[in-house]
Amino acid sequence: NAGxxxxxxxxxxxxxxxxxxxxxxxxxHNSMYWYRQDPGMxxxxxxxxxxxxxxxxxxxxxxxxxxxxxxxxxxxxxxxxAPSQTSxxxxxxxxxxxxxxxxxxxxxxxxTVV
Amino acid sequence: xxxxxxxPGPFNVPEGATVAFNCTYSNSASQSFxxxxxDCRKEPKLLMSVYSSGNEDGRFTAQLNRASQYISLLIxxxxxxxxxxxxxxxxxxxxxxxxxxxxxxxxxxxx
Numbered sequence: 001n002a003g004x005x006x007x008x009x010x011x012x013x014x015x016x017x018x019x020x021x022x023x024x025x026x027x028x029h030n031s032m033y034w035y036r037q038d039p040g041m042x043x044x045x046x047x048x049x050x051x052x053x054x055x056x057x058x059x060x061x062x063x064x065x066x067x068x069x070x071x072x073x074x075x076x077x078x079x080x081x082a083p084s085q086t087s088x089x090x091x092x093x094x095x096x097x098x099x100x101x102x103x104x105x106x107x108x109x110x111x112t113v114v
Numbered sequence: 115x116x117x118x119x120x121x122p123g124p125f126n127v128p129e130g131a132t133v134a135f136n137c138t139y140s141n142s143a144s145q146s147f148x149x150x151x152x153d154c155r156k157e158p159k160l161l162m163s164v165y166s167s168g169n170e171d172g173r174f175t176a177q178l179n180r181a182s183q184y185i186s187l188l189i190x191x192x193x194x195x196x197x198x199x200x201x202x203x204x205x206x207x208x209x210x211x212x213x214x215x216x217x218x219x220x221x222x223x224x225x
Binding site for chain 1: 116118122155156157158159160201212213214215216217218
């Protein structure tokens with residue numbers, strides 16, 4: 001099915017380990033986003049990429065880096081994982097520059113840092 | 115203060131009930147407004163857009179009051195399948211075109 005694919009779906013890390021969350025979309029969307037969701041906090045934007053070759057910080061960028069590898073792929077890297085980064089991570093994409101709200105989300109990555 | 119605020123609930127209602135959710139936003143530059151639905155441990159999905167004139171989609175009615183910076187969602191004749199978390203969302207064009215999410219309102223429809 002067309003959409004946004006995230007890998008892995010689940011991950012347990014030890015404090016200080018690094019990992020990269022992968023995201024790919026096949027809808028030819030220009031914009032891609034990484035959100036994290038914590039209980040009672042809603043979804044908070046970590047980083048976004050308005051178009052290929054550009055990335056910008058969102059609300060909670062500390063401790064993360066991103067790479068817009070090409071139009072399809074947008075990865076999120078945790079260089080040194082901390083327990084505070086335990087969360088559910090969602091990648092999303094949209095056509096960009098649109099107010100239609102038509103974001104398509106991936107199914108999420110559930111990350112636990114111990 | 116959060117940019118988008120919702121009553122977290124939970125709202126527990128019987129089947130067939132009418133239920134209303136409210137949401138306020140703080141950024142007057144917010145340009146577009148939406149309700150998303152999120153089922154337990156799943157990704158959010160767009161439910162409907164919200165227009166100043168009000169709009170309906172079947173049993174769902176959304177309203178926007180720009181002067182009060184207030185958004186609402188009304189669900190009539192609730193179904194068991196409506197049980198989910200409803201997210202109020204605003205679109206900020208002047209911040210790079212990003213969606214800002216409320217924390218969500220949980221709805222549980224009981225038989």
